[in-house]
Amino acid sequence: MRTLFILAALVTAAAALPCRGAAQPEPPRPGLPRGADPNDWEVYFDEGNRLFERFPARAGAAFYWAARLDPTRAEPLFAQWAAFYARSEGTWLAYLQEDAEFMRRPDVIENETLVMRAFRRNPFVHRGFEAALYAGLGRRLRWDGATTAFMDYGKGDFRRAADGFGRLVRANPVRNARFRQWRALAFVGAGQLDSAAVELTELLATLRREDTAALAYYYESKALQEYALGMLHEARGRPADARRAWERALEEDLSMYPARAALGRLSLRERKAGEAVEHLTHAVEAAPRDAVMHYEHGNALIAGNRRDDAIAAYQRAIQLEPHFADPYLRLGIAFDNAGEPEKAAFAYRAYLDRAPRRQAAEIRRAHERLAALAQAR
Structure with a gap:
């Protein structure tokens, strides 16, 4: 599948360029409505959303600045990824057709790092812009149960989407296991976190029974699903379950540094500064050019009474992302x-x-x- 086809190149690129602004010249900041806050990522994100359909290149610039102002957010990263394909119908079709020459293009490989970064920030990031890309195909879009459920999800009709994905899973629980992930996304959108956790738990059980590391894509790997499940447990007030899920994510993939960071934050809340420092030290070693990891490392070092080291961590975060x-x-x-x-x-x-x-x-x-x-x- 397309993501696995370029996975090695993506991993290399993602490690080298976690902050896209360091790799390319900065696009000019878009003009904002009078009175808007030029330091607020949401203002730029909303502007990009407004421009996406008619002016995707300008939308991409707005999303770029949203990501620079708050690199903790997944939404502008995912939106940048989508805006790249929205600029030309041909690029989106080449992506869907998994055109080998197209997928080897450096700009395509770099764009794919954006979606990887988005899922590492938040595996539940809303994917409405992706639905918009499919909708743009018009009559060429093949409608079936999965398409209908996905479009419901994209429109924000999460309960209907969850029902649609549920029918697909019940029709063939093994072959259609991947739709459990989509059903979990819909349940998260609907605020039904318990139901989302059930879907991911069942998906992981299927992956283990089939002895499969991933269904097809990076974002369907067991490591990322365990990380996502841990986030659900944490949001539901079940820290012990969250910890176990994040530990399993690392057992699946030691490079899953967001799970390390999540364990570090959990340790901080439990007033275990030493554990937090250890986890976040591993996180910055795995992602040395991720400004957010250095920032969180600094917070752990402060809690561990290592002020000089924390100062160095904050300075590194600023060096990597001076707009944060x-x-x-x-x-x-x-x-x-x-x-x-x-x-x-x-x-x-x-x-x-x-x-x-x-x-x-x-x-x-x-x-x-x-x-x-x-x-x-």
């Missing part, structure tokens, strides 16, 4: 507590230049500390 506001605030606090007021003030000001307005409490804290530092001179 959060590391600047953490860096300012770290310098502040280290008794380095000039460096703290510089970091606080850099944070304020980048902070979205909705971070009102954090913005107020930065202003208060800047005022206190100025008064102490």
Whole structure:
């Protein structure tokens, strides 16, 4: 299948280029409505959504900036991937037809890293833009039960989509096992997390019985499904089950660094700073150019009373993604507590230049500390 066909190239590219902005010149920031917050990823995402159908290249630029402003989010990464194919019907058809020459193109390989990154951030990211690409095929789209359910999902009719995918699974539970993943996505959209967890549990059981690492695609691997199941357990308030799922994800694939990061965050909440540092150290080793991993590593190091190492981690996160506001605030606090007021003030000001307005409490804290530092001179 198409994703496995270029998997080796994708893995190499994803490791080298986790922040797409470092690989290509930055597109200009799109114009925004008057009064819109130019530091808010959602503003750019909404602008991209508005432009997607008629002006996909401009939409791609808006999604690009949404991803740069908040690299923790999966939505703009997935939207960038879709905007690439929306620019030309021929590219989408070549993708669907798994054209070998097309799939070897460097720009296609790089674009596929975006969808891999999106699923690593959030395996449940909504895939409505993908549904829009299929809908654009018009009469050439072959309608069957799967297509109907997928289009219902894309339109946000999650309950109907779940029913449709359920009929497919019941018709042939083994051959149609992959639709359990889609049913889980629909259940998540409907807020039925317990039902989503049941679907992923059954999917994983099928994969184990069939001794299959994945159904076809990267995003259908057992490792990613275990990671996703852990996220559901965590959201349902079952941390022990979440931990076991993430540990199983790593047993399947040691490179599944999002599971490492999730274990690190769980350890932080359980006040196990040493475990958190260990997990997030492994995460940054597996993804050395992922700004978010370095940022979270810094948070764990602070909890472990390793301030100097945390400062270095925050600085690395900033180096990798200078548009991401959060590391600047953490860096300012770290310098502040280290008794380095000039460096703290510089970091606080850099944070304020980048902070979205909705971070009102954090913005107020930065202003208060800047005022206190100025008064102490």
